Amino acid sequence: MMTGTIQNREAFLEKITNSLGKSRRTNGVTVPEWKHRPQDTVLSEATADKLIEVLKNQCLKIHTSLVMTDLKTLPAALNKVVQDYGGGPVVSWKDERFTDWGLDSLMKEQWPSENIEFHQWDYTKVEENIRQAERANVGITISEITLAESGTVVLFSAKDKGRTVSFLPATYIALIPKSTIVPRITQAAQKMREMHLSGKEVASCINFITGPSNSADIELNLVVGVHGPVKATYIVIEDL
């Protein structure tokens, strides 16, 4: 990665140091042990099943459907949601897990045979991906970390995991392995920090998505789908 530039820093920081009335610190500042840590106690005793209950209840509040399934019934469950949303075009990330979870025949054989157009993100096709996402009816991605308290899926971008798959299509489906469910955003932040400290580069785009796009800008009336998807469904895969 090319290194970027930094301009006008010294005079700017000097002014701050002078205002603070302390000498300039260029090292040695550490994050203190915070006196209060209420974030650790939220749902800390909850079992995996209890977290699913919390997630289910929260989905009712964020206008998001939740479907429970296992690997065996996953293709049928995914197909039903896509059909309920009105079919294709469908766009998804390119991810080995779709193959591992037995979705290849649905995505690459069944859908095309039923005239449901399917495009898998492919970085070599460059701008074609965005064109496909823009005209798609359904976008499908996988949640890396799932936050029960807020009903949030967390996505990490990468070359075959385009950012816009979750925004441009009219509707959105997130596949959620049960093992990714944690109490709240606290655990996601810790995991992201651990990844960084262990030398793994943070994804250039991390999306926390909590249901469909919405706005209350007109007389505080909730309107769904102002910019991004109008509807969202989470499919929780129990044996993963």
Next chain:
Amino acid sequence: MPMKIGTNDFKKRVENGINDSFMRGAVAGAQERMGTRRQDAADELGNWEEWRNLGEEIRQHVLDNLDYYLEQLSENIAKRGGHVFFAQTAEEANDYIKDIVKKKNAKKIVKAKSMVTEEISLNSTLEQAGCTVVETDLGEYILQVDDHDPPSHIVVPALHKNKEQIRDVFTQKLGYQKTEKPEELAWHAREMLRKEYLTADIGITGCNFAVAETGSFALVTNEGNADLVTSLPKTQITVMGMERLVPTFEELEVLVSLLTRSAVGQKLTSYITVLTGPREELDVDGPEEFHLVIVDNGRSKILGTEFQPILQCIRCAACINVCPVYRHVGGHSYGSIYSGPVGAVLSPLLGGYDEYKELPYASTLCGACTEVCPVKIPLHQLLHKHRQVIVEKEGKAPISEKLAMKAFGLGAASPMLYKFGSKAAPAAMNPFTAGDKISNGPGPLKAWTEIREFPAPNKERFRDWFENREKGGGES
């Protein structure tokens, strides 16, 4: 749009606000709904005070070590290929951004809602440079289409407009032909804005929080417009007030949790996006080039002073949603994009007392704002502090107040004058008194009694009553 909104003086602005019955109803309704949702969200956690303590602790630690964290942030952004520009003034920030626009030969810019870019008047700078600037937040878009009507609330900028007004604006300016239903209006905006994202050269965003340890920054929205602004154009520019940062992801989540609960009563908003540098080499979407502009614009003058805690602010607007003065006068009365209690503290600091000396008086000092602030800014104390500074150091108090204080000082300084004054008061005020109220007072009382009554002085002084009582002659 600059930080200062409108050209009317304070009195005129307040008059306009008080006479706008739709706006006052909308504001009162919004305060009730948003205030209740915030309270419910806080109650649900059960230990809200602990959360507030943590929020305060984090913000204070960052401000006390701001130079260190800004250096760390800039190093980490550059490592990931981003460009960082430190701008001491609005002009420096605008010039730098204008330069990028020129180099890129950019014609169209899409923006996600950002208060700091309004503070530095970035839009008009870019428009003068020949660019089309499109605000994509629905509320901001409505205001922009309506000939740049100013925002009246930090979180809900178009709160003062009703749906019929929005329909009329869309009909006149965008060829809209449907009804005033919010869903239809919003869908029209979606269709218009989709085209803008796909054809824009540059995306500009604000920054809710930057993370020093990784060189990341977070955008918090419900609409997801910030995601499209940062995913589709080839060049991205993010502008942040210099105080808006946290040490690591762990503090980021705490402040985001406090922000979303305090602003709209949500556990998290629909979209929270954490971006680090430009897109990676083989990524298809995301910006090829990323610039972060860090703005001082008067903030460093606040550091190290008694007003430093205002820089803890995370722009949630909880203070606005409980303020009785905001409820009566509305956001435009503050004459600044920063309205409500936070605006009354911040605007005079950033914009000067000459422009904003009345704002610290636009408060009942009831302390409701301080009570709800998720990062424990002592807002009403800072308002009081402003008044002290205005009177003592700046000599800029309203003339009536200065006269009254001077008269009171003289009268109270001598026991003889005080005795005379307090004995003479009922007689002196007699022509203005009806019953036990003064409703059309003279001199310094005039401004007060124009909008409310003042209790008339008791005919019997407390001292006389007390002396009589001691002698056994007073009423009990």
